[in-house]
Amino acid sequence: MTLAKAIFLIGLAICLIPLTPPWAALILGIAIALILGNPFPTESKNVSKVLLQVCVVLLGFSMDLNTVLKAGSQGILFALASIVGVFLLGWGLQRALGLRPVAGLLVSTGTAICGGSAIAAMSTVTDADQEDVSVAVGTVFILNAIALLIFPPLGHYFGLTQAQFGTWAGIAIHDVASVVGAGKAYGPEALDVGTAVKLSRVLYLIPITLIAAWWIRNQGRRAEGGGTRESGDEEGRTRPSNTPFPYFILGFIAASVVRTYVPVIGDFAPTIKMAASIGLAVALYLIGAGITRKTLQTVGVRPLIQGVVLWVFISVTSFFVVQNL
Numbered sequence: 001m002t003l004a005k006a007i008f009l010i011g012l013a014i015c016l017i018p019l020t021p022p023w024a025a026l027i028l029g030i031a032i033a034l035i036l037g038n039p040f041p042t043e044s045k046n047v048s049k050v051l052l053q054v055c056v057v058l059l060g061f062s063m064d065l066n067t068v069l070k071a072g073s074q075g076i077l078f079a080l081a082s083i084v085g086v087f088l089l090g091w092g093l094q095r096a097l098g099l100r101p102v103a104g105l106l107v108s109t110g111t112a113i114c115g116g117s118a119i120a121a122m123s124t125v126t127d128a129d130q131e132d133v134s135v136a137v138g139t140v141f142i143l144n145a146i147a148l149l150i151f152p153p154l155g156h157y158f159g160l161t162q163a164q165f166g167t168w169a170g171i172a173i174h175d176v177a178s179v180v181g182a183g184k185a186y187g188p189e190a191l192d193v194g195t196a197v198k199l200s201r202v203l204y205l206i207p208i209t210l211i212a213a214w215w216i217r218n219q220g221r222r223a224e225g226g227g228t229r230e231s232g233d234e235e236g237r238t239r240p241s242n243t244p245f246p247y248f249i250l251g252f253i254a255a256s257v258v259r260t261y262v263p264v265i266g267d268f269a270p271t272i273k274m275a276a277s278i279g280l281a282v283a284l285y286l287i288g289a290g291i292t293r294k295t296l297q298t299v300g301v302r303p304l305i306q307g308v309v310l311w312v313f314i315s316v317t318s319f320f321v322v323q324n325l
Contacts, residue, residue: 004036008289015285018274022116023141025281026134029288044286045130051283052120053248058276059117059176059202060255062269068199078321082171083204085317086112086310093309097302102128105212106136107303111310114202115140115174116280121205124248125213130290137284139307144178147311152185162189164322170197171318172311177277209249 011032015025038044087108094104109122116137123133151173155165166189169182179198183191259265 002039005039007036008032008039011285011289012282015281016278018278020278020281022277022281022284023138023145025285026137026141026288029285030134030291031288033289033291034293038289041290044289048130048283048286049124051279051286053124053251055276055279055283056117056121056124056205056248057251057255058272058279060252061259061265061272062276063199063202063256063259064266065256065260067196068203070196078318079171079201079204082314082318083112083201083208086314089313090306090310093306097306099302099306100132102126103132103135103303104306106132107139107307108310109208110136110140110174111307111314112201113205113208114176114198115144115178116284117176117202118205120280120283121209121249121252122212125209126216130287131292133287134284134291135303136307137287139304140174142304143307143311144173144175147173147315148178148181151182155186155190158319158323160322162187163193166190166193166195167197168318168322169194170201171322172315173198174311176202206249206253 011028014020014028032038090104090108090111093099094101094108097104105126106119106122106128110116110119112118119133119136119140122128123136147169151165151169155168160168165186166183169179169186169190170193173179173182173194176195176198179194180191183194259269
Protein backbone atom coordinates (compact mmCIF):
# COMPACT_ATOMS: atom_id res chain seq x y z
CA MET A 1 0.00 0.00 0.00
CA THR A 2 1.33 3.43 -0.95
CA LEU A 3 1.66 6.30 1.49
CA ALA A 4 -1.08 8.26 -0.28
CA LYS A 5 -3.54 5.38 0.04
CA ALA A 6 -2.69 4.84 3.71
CA ILE A 7 -3.20 8.51 4.61
CA PHE A 8 -6.39 8.65 2.56
CA LEU A 9 -7.84 5.68 4.48
CA ILE A 10 -6.77 7.17 7.82
CA GLY A 11 -8.61 10.36 6.90
CA LEU A 12 -11.66 8.29 6.00
CA ALA A 13 -11.52 6.57 9.38
CA ILE A 14 -11.41 9.96 11.12
CA CYS A 15 -14.62 10.94 9.34
CA LEU A 16 -16.34 7.86 10.77
CA ILE A 17 -15.91 9.28 14.28
CA PRO A 18 -19.31 10.76 15.27
CA LEU A 19 -17.76 13.95 16.65
CA THR A 20 -16.16 14.88 13.31
CA PRO A 21 -18.20 17.79 11.86
CA PRO A 22 -18.96 17.69 8.11
CA TRP A 23 -17.10 20.94 7.41
CA ALA A 24 -13.94 19.52 9.01
CA ALA A 25 -14.26 16.39 6.88
CA LEU A 26 -14.49 18.54 3.75
CA ILE A 27 -11.37 20.51 4.70
CA LEU A 28 -9.49 17.29 5.51
CA GLY A 29 -10.37 15.81 2.14
CA ILE A 30 -9.27 18.95 0.30
CA ALA A 31 -5.99 19.08 2.25
CA ILE A 32 -5.14 15.46 1.44
CA ALA A 33 -6.04 15.97 -2.23
CA LEU A 34 -3.87 19.08 -2.58
CA ILE A 35 -0.88 17.53 -0.81
CA LEU A 36 -0.94 13.90 -1.92
CA GLY A 37 -3.68 13.60 -4.51
CA ASN A 38 -6.68 11.25 -4.44
CA PRO A 39 -5.65 7.60 -4.97
CA PHE A 40 -9.31 6.55 -5.45
CA PRO A 41 -10.87 9.23 -7.70
CA THR A 42 -13.55 7.09 -9.38
CA GLU A 43 -14.59 5.30 -6.19
CA SER A 44 -14.75 8.61 -4.29
CA LYS A 45 -17.09 10.16 -6.84
CA ASN A 46 -19.44 7.18 -7.02
CA VAL A 47 -19.63 6.54 -3.26
CA SER A 48 -20.09 10.21 -2.35
CA LYS A 49 -23.08 10.54 -4.68
CA VAL A 50 -24.87 7.56 -3.15
CA LEU A 51 -24.06 8.68 0.40
CA LEU A 52 -25.48 12.15 -0.22
CA GLN A 53 -28.76 10.63 -1.36
CA VAL A 54 -28.90 8.30 1.64
CA CYS A 55 -28.29 11.21 4.03
CA VAL A 56 -31.16 13.19 2.50
CA VAL A 57 -33.48 10.21 3.07
CA LEU A 58 -32.29 9.85 6.67
CA LEU A 59 -33.09 13.53 7.23
CA GLY A 60 -36.73 12.66 6.63
CA PHE A 61 -36.81 10.48 9.75
CA SER A 62 -36.23 13.57 11.90
CA MET A 63 -39.32 15.34 10.57
CA ASP A 64 -42.66 15.05 12.33
CA LEU A 65 -44.88 16.48 9.60
CA ASN A 66 -47.60 17.65 11.99
CA THR A 67 -45.16 19.83 13.96
CA VAL A 68 -43.32 20.98 10.86
CA LEU A 69 -46.45 21.92 8.93
CA LYS A 70 -47.84 23.80 11.92
CA ALA A 71 -44.66 25.87 12.17
CA GLY A 72 -44.52 26.41 8.43
CA SER A 73 -48.16 27.49 8.10
CA GLN A 74 -47.58 30.48 10.38
CA GLY A 75 -45.24 32.13 7.90
CA ILE A 76 -45.87 30.33 4.63
CA LEU A 77 -46.16 33.49 2.52
CA PHE A 78 -42.90 34.92 3.82
CA ALA A 79 -41.21 31.53 3.45
CA LEU A 80 -42.22 31.35 -0.19
CA ALA A 81 -41.26 34.97 -0.83
CA SER A 82 -37.87 34.60 0.85
CA ILE A 83 -37.02 31.38 -0.99
CA VAL A 84 -38.04 32.81 -4.37
CA GLY A 85 -36.15 36.03 -3.56
CA VAL A 86 -32.95 34.13 -2.73
CA PHE A 87 -33.09 32.11 -5.94
CA LEU A 88 -33.77 35.18 -8.09
CA LEU A 89 -30.99 37.19 -6.43
CA GLY A 90 -28.69 34.17 -6.61
CA TRP A 91 -29.36 33.82 -10.34
CA GLY A 92 -28.58 37.49 -10.88
CA LEU A 93 -25.38 37.28 -8.84
CA GLN A 94 -24.29 34.13 -10.63
CA ARG A 95 -24.55 35.90 -13.97
CA ALA A 96 -22.98 39.14 -12.71
CA LEU A 97 -20.04 37.34 -11.10
CA GLY A 98 -19.52 34.94 -13.99
CA LEU A 99 -19.99 31.85 -11.81
CA ARG A 100 -20.47 28.37 -13.15
CA PRO A 101 -24.28 27.94 -13.28
CA VAL A 102 -24.40 24.81 -11.14
CA ALA A 103 -22.12 26.30 -8.48
CA GLY A 104 -24.37 29.35 -8.27
CA LEU A 105 -27.48 27.18 -8.06
CA LEU A 106 -26.01 25.09 -5.24
CA VAL A 107 -25.05 28.16 -3.18
CA SER A 108 -28.55 29.58 -3.66
CA THR A 109 -30.17 26.27 -2.69
CA GLY A 110 -28.07 25.97 0.46
CA THR A 111 -28.94 29.53 1.48
CA ALA A 112 -32.64 29.32 0.72
CA ILE A 113 -33.40 25.90 2.21
CA CYS A 114 -31.15 24.10 4.67
CA GLY A 115 -27.45 24.35 3.94
CA GLY A 116 -25.45 21.21 3.29
CA SER A 117 -28.46 18.89 3.12
CA ALA A 118 -30.11 20.98 0.42
CA ILE A 119 -26.85 21.17 -1.52
CA ALA A 120 -26.54 17.39 -1.27
CA ALA A 121 -30.02 16.92 -2.70
CA MET A 122 -29.59 19.44 -5.51
CA SER A 123 -26.13 18.18 -6.43
CA THR A 124 -27.48 14.72 -7.20
CA VAL A 125 -30.33 16.15 -9.25
CA THR A 126 -28.01 18.35 -11.32
CA ASP A 127 -25.21 15.76 -11.52
CA ALA A 128 -22.93 18.48 -10.17
CA ASP A 129 -19.17 18.21 -10.41
CA GLN A 130 -17.21 17.64 -7.20
CA GLU A 131 -15.66 21.11 -7.27
CA ASP A 132 -19.10 22.75 -7.49
CA VAL A 133 -20.32 20.80 -4.45
CA SER A 134 -17.14 21.52 -2.49
CA VAL A 135 -17.25 25.24 -3.18
CA ALA A 136 -20.94 25.52 -2.32
CA VAL A 137 -20.69 23.47 0.87
CA GLY A 138 -17.54 25.28 1.97
CA THR A 139 -19.19 28.67 1.47
CA VAL A 140 -22.29 27.65 3.43
CA PHE A 141 -20.32 26.11 6.31
CA ILE A 142 -18.16 29.24 6.70
CA LEU A 143 -21.26 31.42 6.98
CA ASN A 144 -22.89 28.87 9.29
CA ALA A 145 -19.98 29.14 11.72
CA ILE A 146 -20.19 32.93 11.69
CA ALA A 147 -23.95 32.91 12.25
CA LEU A 148 -23.66 30.46 15.13
CA LEU A 149 -21.31 32.88 16.89
CA ILE A 150 -22.97 36.23 16.21
CA PHE A 151 -26.71 35.53 16.11
CA PRO A 152 -27.30 34.95 19.86
CA PRO A 153 -25.47 38.17 20.91
CA LEU A 154 -27.32 40.12 18.22
CA GLY A 155 -30.63 38.70 19.37
CA HIS A 156 -29.96 39.81 22.95
CA TYR A 157 -28.73 43.22 21.83
CA PHE A 158 -31.92 43.93 19.86
CA GLY A 159 -34.16 42.43 22.55
CA LEU A 160 -35.70 39.61 20.52
CA THR A 161 -38.00 37.25 22.37
CA GLN A 162 -37.16 33.56 22.26
CA ALA A 163 -39.93 32.96 19.70
CA GLN A 164 -38.67 35.81 17.54
CA PHE A 165 -35.08 34.65 17.73
CA GLY A 166 -36.04 31.04 16.95
CA THR A 167 -37.96 32.14 13.87
CA TRP A 168 -35.09 34.38 12.73
CA ALA A 169 -32.49 31.65 13.23
CA GLY A 170 -34.65 29.05 11.48
CA ILE A 171 -34.87 31.26 8.42
CA ALA A 172 -31.46 32.93 8.25
CA ILE A 173 -29.04 30.24 9.47
CA HIS A 174 -28.33 27.71 6.77
CA ASP A 175 -27.94 24.34 8.46
CA VAL A 176 -30.31 22.52 10.84
CA ALA A 177 -27.49 21.67 13.25
CA SER A 178 -26.38 25.31 13.43
CA VAL A 179 -29.96 26.42 14.11
CA VAL A 180 -30.08 23.92 16.96
CA GLY A 181 -26.79 25.27 18.35
CA ALA A 182 -27.91 28.90 18.17
CA GLY A 183 -31.31 28.03 19.65
CA LYS A 184 -29.75 26.19 22.58
CA ALA A 185 -27.58 29.22 23.29
CA TYR A 186 -30.63 31.52 23.35
CA GLY A 187 -33.14 29.41 25.27
CA PRO A 188 -35.42 26.34 25.19
CA GLU A 189 -38.29 28.06 23.37
CA ALA A 190 -35.90 29.47 20.78
CA LEU A 191 -34.56 25.96 20.23
CA ASP A 192 -38.01 24.45 19.67
CA VAL A 193 -39.23 27.26 17.41
CA GLY A 194 -36.00 27.48 15.42
CA THR A 195 -35.86 23.73 14.77
CA ALA A 196 -39.50 23.59 13.66
CA VAL A 197 -39.14 26.60 11.35
CA LYS A 198 -35.96 25.24 9.76
CA LEU A 199 -37.45 21.79 9.24
CA SER A 200 -40.53 23.38 7.65
CA ARG A 201 -38.21 24.94 5.07
CA VAL A 202 -36.67 21.54 4.41
CA LEU A 203 -40.03 20.49 2.94
CA TYR A 204 -39.42 22.92 0.08
CA LEU A 205 -36.63 20.59 -1.03
CA ILE A 206 -39.30 18.37 -2.52
CA PRO A 207 -40.81 20.76 -5.11
CA ILE A 208 -37.53 22.57 -5.79
CA THR A 209 -35.52 19.46 -6.58
CA LEU A 210 -38.35 17.96 -8.61
CA ILE A 211 -38.64 21.17 -10.63
CA ALA A 212 -34.87 21.20 -11.16
CA ALA A 213 -34.92 17.56 -12.27
CA TRP A 214 -37.79 18.21 -14.68
CA TRP A 215 -36.07 21.25 -16.14
CA ILE A 216 -32.75 19.48 -16.67
CA ARG A 217 -34.34 16.41 -18.21
CA ASN A 218 -36.44 18.66 -20.46
CA GLN A 219 -33.34 20.53 -21.57
CA GLY A 220 -31.70 17.19 -22.36
CA ARG A 221 -34.61 16.10 -24.54
CA ARG A 222 -34.48 19.42 -26.41
CA ALA A 223 -30.76 19.07 -26.95
CA GLU A 224 -31.12 15.55 -28.29
CA GLY A 225 -34.01 16.58 -30.52
CA GLY A 226 -31.87 19.30 -31.99
CA GLY A 227 -29.07 16.91 -32.83
CA THR A 228 -26.80 17.82 -29.93
CA ARG A 229 -26.27 16.29 -26.54
CA GLU A 230 -25.23 18.26 -23.48
CA SER A 231 -22.72 16.39 -21.37
CA GLY A 232 -21.10 19.01 -19.15
CA ASP A 233 -18.15 21.21 -20.05
CA GLU A 234 -15.58 23.63 -18.74
CA GLU A 235 -18.26 26.29 -18.22
CA GLY A 236 -19.98 24.13 -15.61
CA ARG A 237 -23.08 23.12 -17.57
CA THR A 238 -24.78 20.02 -16.28
CA ARG A 239 -25.43 16.73 -18.08
CA PRO A 240 -29.19 16.91 -18.67
CA SER A 241 -29.60 13.85 -20.84
CA ASN A 242 -27.85 11.63 -18.29
CA THR A 243 -29.63 12.91 -15.17
CA PRO A 244 -32.04 10.34 -13.63
CA PHE A 245 -35.25 11.09 -11.79
CA PRO A 246 -34.42 11.91 -8.13
CA TYR A 247 -36.04 8.86 -6.54
CA PHE A 248 -34.27 9.60 -3.27
CA ILE A 249 -36.73 12.50 -2.79
CA LEU A 250 -39.51 9.91 -2.68
CA GLY A 251 -37.49 8.16 0.02
CA PHE A 252 -37.27 11.45 1.93
CA ILE A 253 -41.07 11.81 1.76
CA ALA A 254 -41.62 8.21 2.83
CA ALA A 255 -39.24 8.62 5.78
CA SER A 256 -41.11 11.75 6.91
CA VAL A 257 -44.44 9.92 6.73
CA VAL A 258 -43.05 7.01 8.74
CA ARG A 259 -41.64 9.40 11.37
CA THR A 260 -45.04 11.10 11.67
CA TYR A 261 -47.31 8.07 11.88
CA VAL A 262 -45.03 5.53 13.55
CA PRO A 263 -44.27 7.20 16.90
CA VAL A 264 -41.71 4.60 17.96
CA ILE A 265 -39.38 5.90 15.24
CA GLY A 266 -38.93 9.01 17.37
CA ASP A 267 -37.03 6.90 19.91
CA PHE A 268 -34.41 6.18 17.27
CA ALA A 269 -34.19 9.75 15.96
CA PRO A 270 -30.87 10.55 17.73
CA THR A 271 -29.23 7.44 16.29
CA ILE A 272 -30.56 8.19 12.81
CA LYS A 273 -29.32 11.77 13.02
CA MET A 274 -25.88 10.53 14.05
CA ALA A 275 -25.80 8.12 11.12
CA ALA A 276 -26.79 10.93 8.75
CA SER A 277 -24.10 13.19 10.17
CA ILE A 278 -21.42 10.51 9.76
CA GLY A 279 -22.60 9.77 6.24
CA LEU A 280 -22.51 13.44 5.29
CA ALA A 281 -19.02 13.81 6.77
CA VAL A 282 -17.74 10.84 4.75
CA ALA A 283 -19.41 12.10 1.58
CA LEU A 284 -17.92 15.56 1.95
CA TYR A 285 -14.51 14.07 2.69
CA LEU A 286 -14.68 12.12 -0.57
CA ILE A 287 -15.90 15.18 -2.46
CA GLY A 288 -13.13 17.34 -1.00
CA ALA A 289 -10.60 14.70 -2.03
CA GLY A 290 -11.55 15.36 -5.65
CA ILE A 291 -10.42 18.99 -5.57
CA THR A 292 -7.27 20.14 -7.37
CA ARG A 293 -5.18 23.30 -7.20
CA LYS A 294 -6.33 24.24 -10.69
CA THR A 295 -9.95 24.03 -9.59
CA LEU A 296 -9.42 26.32 -6.59
CA GLN A 297 -7.56 28.85 -8.73
CA THR A 298 -10.33 28.82 -11.32
CA VAL A 299 -13.15 29.20 -8.79
CA GLY A 300 -11.60 32.00 -6.72
CA VAL A 301 -13.66 33.98 -4.22
CA ARG A 302 -16.71 34.60 -6.40
CA PRO A 303 -18.94 31.89 -4.88
CA LEU A 304 -18.11 33.22 -1.42
CA ILE A 305 -19.19 36.71 -2.52
CA GLN A 306 -22.47 35.29 -3.80
CA GLY A 307 -22.99 33.36 -0.58
CA VAL A 308 -22.30 36.37 1.64
CA VAL A 309 -24.66 38.64 -0.31
CA LEU A 310 -27.46 36.07 -0.22
CA TRP A 311 -26.91 35.44 3.49
CA VAL A 312 -27.00 39.15 4.33
CA PHE A 313 -30.16 39.52 2.24
CA ILE A 314 -32.07 36.71 3.97
CA SER A 315 -30.73 37.67 7.42
CA VAL A 316 -31.71 41.33 7.21
CA THR A 317 -35.12 40.82 5.61
CA SER A 318 -36.11 38.04 8.01
CA PHE A 319 -34.91 40.10 10.99
CA PHE A 320 -37.28 42.96 10.16
CA VAL A 321 -40.14 40.52 9.59
CA VAL A 322 -39.73 38.69 12.93
CA GLN A 323 -39.65 41.97 14.84
CA ASN A 324 -43.36 42.33 14.01
CA LEU A 325 -44.29 38.86 15.28
